[in-house]
Amino acid sequence: xxxxxxxxxxxxxxxxxxxxxxxxxxxxxxxxxxxxxxxxxxxxxxxxxxxxxxxxxxxxxxxxxxxxxxxxxxxxxxxxxxxxxxxxxxxxxxxxxxxxxxxxxxxxxxxxxxxxxxxxxxxxxxxxxxxxxxxxxxxxx
Amino acid sequence: xxxxxxxxxxxxxxxxxxxxxxxxxxxxxxxxxxxxxxxxxxxxxxxxxxxxxxxxxxxxxxxxxxxxxxxxxxxxxxxxxxxxxxxxxxxxxxxxxxxxxxxxxxxxxxxxxxxxxxxxxxxxxxxxxxxxxxxxxxxxxxxxxxxxxxxxxxxxxxxxxxxxxxxxxxxxxxxxxxxxxxxxxxxxxxxxxxxxxxxxxxxxxxxxxxxxxxxxxxxxxxxxxxxxxxxxxxxxxxxxxxxxxxxxxxxxxxxxxxxxxxxxxxxxxxxxxxxxxxxxxxxxxxxxxxxxxxxxxxxxxxxxxxxxxxxxxxxxxxxxxxxxxxxxxxxxxxxxxxxxxxxxxxxxxxxxxxxxxxxxxxxxxxxxxxxxxxxxxxxxxxxxxxxxxxxxxxxxxxxxxxxxxxxxxxxxxxxxxxxxxxxxxxxxxxxxxxxxxxxxxxxxxxxxxxxxxxxxxxxxxxxxxxxxxxxxxxxxxxxxxxxxxxxxxxxx
Amino acid sequence: xxxxxxxxxxxxxxxxxxxxxxxxxxxxxxxxxxxxxxxxxxxxxxxxxxxxxxxxxxxxxxxxxxxxxxxxxxxxxxxxxxxxxxxxxxxxxxxxxxxxxxxxxxxxxxxxxxxxxxxxxx
Numbered sequence: 001x002x003x004x005x006x007x008x009x010x011x012x013x014x015x016x017x018x019x020x021x022x023x024x025x026x027x028x029x030x031x032x033x034x035x036x037x038x039x040x041x042x043x044x045x046x047x048x049x050x051x052x053x054x055x056x057x058x059x060x061x062x063x064x065x066x067x068x069x070x071x072x073x074x075x076x077x078x079x080x081x082x083x084x085x086x087x088x089x090x091x092x093x094x095x096x097x098x099x100x101x102x103x104x105x106x107x108x109x110x111x112x113x114x115x116x117x118x119x120x121x122x123x124x125x126x127x128x129x130x131x132x133x134x135x136x137x138x139x140x141x
Numbered sequence: 142x143x144x145x146x147x148x149x150x151x152x153x154x155x156x157x158x159x160x161x162x163x164x165x166x167x168x169x170x171x172x173x174x175x176x177x178x179x180x181x182x183x184x185x186x187x188x189x190x191x192x193x194x195x196x197x198x199x200x201x202x203x204x205x206x207x208x209x210x211x212x213x214x215x216x217x218x219x220x221x222x223x224x225x226x227x228x229x230x231x232x233x234x235x236x237x238x239x240x241x242x243x244x245x246x247x248x249x250x251x252x253x254x255x256x257x258x259x260x261x262x263x264x265x266x267x268x269x270x271x272x273x274x275x276x277x278x279x280x281x282x283x284x285x286x287x288x289x290x291x292x293x294x295x296x297x298x299x300x301x302x303x304x305x306x307x308x309x310x311x312x313x314x315x316x317x318x319x320x321x322x323x324x325x326x327x328x329x330x331x332x333x334x335x336x337x338x339x340x341x342x343x344x345x346x347x348x349x350x351x352x353x354x355x356x357x358x359x360x361x362x363x364x365x366x367x368x369x370x371x372x373x374x375x376x377x378x379x380x381x382x383x384x385x386x387x388x389x390x391x392x393x394x395x396x397x398x399x400x401x402x403x404x405x406x407x408x409x410x411x412x413x414x415x416x417x418x419x420x421x422x423x424x425x426x427x428x429x430x431x432x433x434x435x436x437x438x439x440x441x442x443x444x445x446x447x448x449x450x451x452x453x454x455x456x457x458x459x460x461x462x463x464x465x466x467x468x469x470x471x472x473x474x475x476x477x478x479x480x481x482x483x484x485x486x487x488x489x490x491x492x493x494x495x496x497x498x499x500x501x502x503x504x505x506x507x508x509x510x511x512x513x514x515x516x517x518x519x520x521x522x523x524x525x526x527x528x529x530x531x532x533x534x535x536x537x538x539x540x541x542x543x544x545x546x547x548x549x550x551x552x553x554x555x556x557x558x559x560x561x562x563x564x565x566x567x568x569x570x571x572x573x574x575x576x577x578x579x580x581x582x583x584x585x586x587x588x589x590x591x592x593x594x595x596x597x598x599x600x601x602x603x604x605x606x607x608x609x610x611x612x613x614x615x616x617x618x619x620x621x622x623x624x625x626x627x628x629x630x631x632x633x
Numbered sequence: 634x635x636x637x638x639x640x641x642x643x644x645x646x647x648x649x650x651x652x653x654x655x656x657x658x659x660x661x662x663x664x665x666x667x668x669x670x671x672x673x674x675x676x677x678x679x680x681x682x683x684x685x686x687x688x689x690x691x692x693x694x695x696x697x698x699x700x701x702x703x704x705x706x707x708x709x710x711x712x713x714x715x716x717x718x719x720x721x722x723x724x725x726x727x728x729x730x731x732x733x734x735x736x737x738x739x740x741x742x743x744x745x746x747x748x749x750x751x752x753x754x755x
Binding site for chain 3: 278281282285286288289292293296299301304305307308311312315316319322323326329330
């Protein structure tokens with residue numbers, strides 16, 4: 001599908017969608033939304049690129065190797081954050097009790113482990129949605 | 142307790158960790174991928190054993206995720222029964238994995254084997270979580286993870302039957318989890334808790350005011366877990382799914398996955414719903430009669446099958462019924478029998494599916510009537526099949542006898558001899574469809590005509606290990622039975 | 634009359650249950666696989682609706698602390714749980730759809746009955 005209007009529109013819109021997705025991921029601990037919603041928005045922008053241009057352009061934007069590293073890395077980051085809490089003397093996934101810096105409530109860098117975990121889950125969700133889409137489209141390849 | 146206090150969480154974490162690292166390893170350091178999974182399973186097994194020893198010394202132990210105490214946080218519980226299930230789960234899955242190392246290359250494309258390791262670890266990890274968790278919503282999430290990964294290890298072999306079977310399985314298990322979540326909502330509505338222990342207490346009080354909610358929840362739970370554990374007549378997905386899957390997946394699904402849901406239903410009946418609820422409606426009775434029907438009909442269906450793996454799959458329906466019978470009879474000896482059967486059947490059915498896998502690997506035969514005379518060309522395999530079928534029938538000297546013995550004993554003790562008859566009849570039916578295969582394999586004068594590929598050593602070794610364990614379960618049942626008796630005593 | 638009043642007051646539970654039954658019925662009886670997947674989503678959504686409705690109290694607000702004013706707030710726990718539930722439902726849907734795509738490649742149809750017919754002819 002090669003449509004001039006969708007191409008130009010999506011070229012205009014995609015950066016804003018991506019920034020919005022990142023914003024929602026980063027403010028997950030402050031406002032409604034969070035890793036899944038933000039990651040889904042970010043992933044949707046990648047799907048939009050693939051739909052309005054063609055598959056190769058989309059694949060170039062997030063190559064398969066990088067996607068699988070991001071996917072695994074997001075999940076591993078989550079698990080490691082939990083393990084760090086044990087190493088610091090708390091329980092698995094402990095936050096304040098394990099001594100993660102809490103920061104000032106309401107500021108961007110606050111809420112300790114939750115901020116880190118949200119970031120990792122956001123990465124994981126965004127890359128998973130993109131790869132799922134590509135796998136369904138490409139199928140056998 | 143030192144570092145070991147974190148073990149309940151770490152058992153699950155280590156398996157998920159390997160799950161996510163193995164696609165990376167498979168891409169860049171292919172030789173390390175399989176050893177990583179084996180190492181994770183060994184580590185998990187070691188942790189479970191340490192926990193079991195500690196729990197027997199110091200009593201039941203609770204682990205609070207993130208340090209949040211219940212009812213707010215997620216709680217993991219380590220008691221002897223759950224740890225016993227975990228020992229069975231992890232050791233059997235380790236054994237199947239070692240078998241799978243050779244068989245997978247034959248049944249799958251090389252490209253997807255790394256993903257198979259991921260799915261396998263996720264499956265084992267989620268099942269470990271189901272056994273350990275003490276929180277209904279956590280159970281829901283783990284059940285969905287388990288359902289997806291269980292479907293995926295079927296559909297990873299991309300032929301038509303596998304895809305269709307796993308779609309059927311996925312739809313029915315999605316129905317199961319939908320029902321389960323609705324039941325959870327019903328319970329949350331009237332109590333405000335999701336933690337088993339809190340629910341158990343709150344439901345006693347809530348039962349006076351909102352009995353309908355609680356009955357609905359109980360009914361939904363029976364449908365949910367019945368579907369997932371293939372309780373007759375909700376078993377329709379099982380034969381296709383278990384028969385078409387690659388052999389290691391069949392061994393895993395038939396050996397472990399359906400049992401973990403039976404165990405979850407047990408937890409609902411004994412740790413979530415208080416006695417008043419179970420006495421007000423005959424929930425156990427329903428499960429008991431469905432199980433009795435399943436034990437008969439599963440075997441009858443198995444008799445008319447022509448495909449070896451399909452026959453084994455139908456036999457699983459009959460065998461899971463014994464476990465449900467153990468739950469439904471409501472007696473401590475029945476629990477011992479049912480839980481002993483979880484272990485025995487996990488090993489036996491996994492071994493029988495391995496045998497089927499070996500037969501397919503080396504001769505390509507799936508039909509039962511083409512197996513005549515195969516005992517002379519694949520002796521170890523067919524001896525394993527013989528011992529496995531003996532254990533299914535319950536011949537003395539095999540593990541199958543012990544569990545049936547305890548079930549029958551408890552049925553007599555509570556004065557319901559009809560279930561002894563059911564067990565006997567079902568064993569007889571088992572003999573009717575297992576024994577002809579054995580007899581034809583060894584004593585038929587016809588030669589086996591097909592070409593035979595040599596069986597790899599590691600596959601033979603896995604089958605030998607299975608045989609040895611089945612016989613050990615038959616002769617040295619004492620330690621396990623003592624453990625189970627102690628554990629069952631907590632509920633009566 | 635009292636029962637009727639109860640039903641009217643709690644209409645969201647009724648809606649949820651009706652949706653649940655519609656979803657389950659469609660999922661089990663329709664032969665089109667895409668419809669099955671959609672019905673699965675309807676069923677999940679109905680349970681989520683019910684769960685969120687459980688957490689709501691009449692006239693309550695979002696559970697966000699501001700300036701230490703005492704407010705009646707909705708129970709945040711069901712919301713948090715349902716978010717997890719939605720994630721799970723999304724992944725199941727994605728997996729189911731990818732299976733449908735694969736099955737479609739083999740048979741050129743999404744209809745389960747037609748597939749059964751084709752298989753019985755073989």
